[in-house]
Amino acid sequence: xxxxxxxxxxxxxxxxxxxxxxxxxxxxxxxxxxxxxxxxxxxxxxxxxxxxxxxxxxxxxxxxxxxxx
Numbered sequence: 686x687x688x689x690x691x692x693x694x695x696x697x698x699x700x701x702x703x704x705x706x707x708x709x710x711x712x713x714x715x716x717x718x719x720x721x722x723x724x725x726x727x728x729x730x731x732x733x734x735x736x737x738x739x740x741x742x743x744x745x746x747x748x749x750x751x752x753x754x
Contacts, residue, residue, distance in 0.1 A: 718725045724737030735741060 715725055715727075718737065722738055724735050724740035726733050726735050728734070735743075
């Protein structure tokens with residue numbers, strides 16, 4: 686039985702195969718979107734970012750109701 690506190694924390698073969706399949710799917714999906722000219726949303730610098738030629742323009746944040754004018 687696997688002991689979660691043991692020093693051997695390498696992923697099991699099944700988990701490695703799942704990770705490889707997910708990475709291949711993400712790579713092929715992003716490549717297909719790029720070839721079709723569609724935008725994609727990816728995580729960069731700790732926040733979601735739209736990439737691609739047809740990405741929507743970012744909307745400015747709404748002014749807070751607490752702001753005094």
